[in-house]
Amino acid sequence: MGLVAGKKLFSIMALCAMIGLLLLPIAVSLPTLAMGADAPDAVKKDGEAKVEKGRDVYYKTEGIVAGAPAPKTVDGPRDYPRYNFESRVLLWFANQQHLYYGSFVLAVPIFCMVIEFMGVVTKDKAMAKRYDQLAYDFIKISLTAYSLTAILGGILIFTFLTLYPAFFGYLSSIFRPVMHIYALMFVAESGTLYIYYYGWDKMREGFLKWIHLSMSVILNVIGTLLMFLANSWIGFMMSPAGVDEQGRYLGNIWHVIHTALWNPLNVHRILGNMAFGGGVVAAYAAYKFLASKTDEDRAHYDWMGYIAMALGVAFLIPLPFAGYWLMREVYAYRQQMGITLMGGLLAWLFIIQATMIGILFLSTNYYLWQALGRMRGAEKYQRYIKYLVFVLCCGYLVFITPHTIVMTPAELKAMGGQQHPVLGNYGVMSAKNGGINVIITTTILSFVWYMRGNKVSTVSWSKFGNIFMGCFFGCAYVNIVGLAVLGYYIPANVRVGLSVPQVATTLSCLFFMFALNSFMMKGAKQMGPIEWGKISARSQYALIMLATAFTWMMGLMGYIRSSVRLFWHVNEIMRDNSPWAYTHTVGFAANMISFNVLFFWISILFVFWLGSLGIKKAPVEAKAGVPGGAAQPAGSH
């Protein structure tokens, strides 16, 4: 009894410590923020003559100048010291690796939270144990990755300080009021993570488990705030605010943080991190599946891969919509920036991006179709897969059609001009919105098939339900394609708005059809169990492809986002006068992204290997819940 009370006390103390850690940076920041805001007043008190006002380049509000102008750099050892290598490429590498690991360690705790919660609410004890073990395995992997993230962060800062001192000095002078908050958030994140991880066994049951779960919530809140702060820097570099035309800080740190692109970047990155994290864990499971020697291991890793894939895809589905919002805000912020991205210099990179997005969805669908193979009774759906392939690929073909076509002058002449009557129509946003929504809706349909693969509905209205579902999906396709066609006949501002009903249609399919399917499958007749582990090796390669595509796409999008500033360190405020202020060729960028991807995967394999050393030492009972052929992961779908 005393032991239980002691554990409770420990847990509550741990939770309080975490809340304290969370509040610490905020408490520290209050006087800092206040100081930031009051500083100009202090200047004012010293004498009116010293007060100089400036106009915010974005908010257009007046503020009292509280900082130095952005330095006008010159190419030389003072502003751009260098090794005998392109400094930008070194920074690119350091930044990208830090971002990969940062995304991974921010995403995995969210997974842990979800999986741990599933374990807590699942009534099936065996399943609950399996979920708990899975969440624990995830956080263990993330712990090693967390150290690497911090190391890479250090390398990144040193790279900045060594190679771009003037630029980094300016950026840190602007963000001075929140720089230490960021550092303290890191302390809070680390402390919370360690308490969460090392307290796992002590808080395994009952009320203590709920406290443990609450800790994961706090951990994720801190992680998300950390990311928001980091995003504010890149938001400022792309769409500066809170400074005047000379780049002088005007005393309002909120304006500096809350730039035009900050919110869309935040949303896009949260979803992106989650999808990426899911992909990495799914690839880990796929690798372990392919290397497994026993049926038991195969079953476990098959299940793990499925859960990670499902979580990743759950965040992948809204990701294109978040991306669309971000691009819309970019266009609204600066037309030329939007055109450089979508129709100009970087347009081909966007086509590559569309190709990668398509690969993500194709891989997901392919995995689900393969997964039907481990269910008895799913044959009735398999014969229709060819039609899904066709619809999916039609959407994909439209989605990847370039607006700027690569062609020889002879082809250009044969085509009779730059514009093609078919490709020209597929190459614009209206068609692409239709294409991606068709792809996502088809993915949802594949999920619905998967969820009912080995089941036969026993509800009295099942026939009606099936017809309704068929009609709903049919109408969704008609609506999506119809709106895409309508987009050519209406003003651009209305056309942009059409994405809302298209997205609403897709999301309606997601929520209504999933809900309806769940109702229909309640108490359904099972044709046979899901035979975990009895899935084709091709499915696992699809998972690896999914993860690689995620990684490559993240690298690509990071490059696009960064290079859209062209020759600016801070857009229209601080010019990049280094010899590398030009845009790389598409080929060079692609090679560099591939190198970053390769390096990340080699290093993460090392992290996995370290994780596996720990697993080998774990007691045998830790594997007690590993799924074999008998147990049904009822909550998994």
Place this chain on the structure above:
Amino acid sequence: MKALMSVAALIGAVGILLLAGMIVDIIPSNTVRLVEGYMPMQVLFELTLFVAGFTGLSYMLGSMGMAVPRFWQGILFWSFILLYLKYRVYPPIPFSVRAMYGTVSLIAVFMWVSANEEDWKKFKQPIMNILDAQTGANKLLRYAYLVLLPILIGGFSYNAMVPKSEEPIELRTVHPAPPASTKVHGKTYTLQTSQNPYRVNLEGKFDQEYSNANIVEQGMGRLMKPNANPWDKDAQGYLKYVREGGEIFFQNCHFCHGDNLNGRGLHAFAFNPIPANFTDPGTIAQLQETFIFWRVSKGGIGLPNEGFPWASVMPPWEQHLTVDEIWKVILFEYWHTGYYPRTWD
């Protein structure tokens, strides 16, 4: 079911014959015409019909005991898509796009034939038969492949590496990013916020909605709306300025951009690329009026670095037209094509 499949099979057979006829030039390529404006949906519709047709053909042949092996189904379907893209769609699709489409089709075929274990086994069977080489014929084939495949790969490599006299591929930027502002006739215009001063209603006030309501209608051809005829002598406001813009267009621009604004004017084919086709949804329909204002004013010579390879001979019209004339001609271009300029509100 059988009747349905028979119809589908008939469609498939007719489609294949038509395409084959077009490839060997027995049947004119415009026998079943692709209608401009409807082509994008027509192509997708045709492909859907073909898929239905092939399903029917496969079903019928199977029921007659002449089923085509899955391996050959996959190969034939992929070949069909490649031929369709090359010979059916006109004007010809550049190789880079056909390569993308061909790759996606190949992936699609792979996904189809390997969607389940049974199909995958069927698909692999001929390959496995050759590799196992249990019969004399298969042994012979295996040796043939052993010789032919390296020759084929060598041929591709040689073809890729051999120096060619063709002009190199150009990654032309269709819409280079505009500057934040442009100076024309001594006045600076901010591209993000400037507006066409002639987009006005009958009271002379700027009115986007009013002008949008009076552009020509798109459909089978472009038709003027009732009571929206700029050439009516009583036309006022927006329509009057459209008429004036039209006069400027036909005095200066139509020689290259064509009287239908489709980039096929009298002199158009002296240039490569031919002038921009304003009726295409990828040109002015995607842009703000201020972008057009900047391009018309500065011409090809004013293209920024991003506009590489600067393949435009359009004169800088600021040297020939007033600011008002430029705005009016832009007004006319949007009116005539039935497109709306991009706006953000």
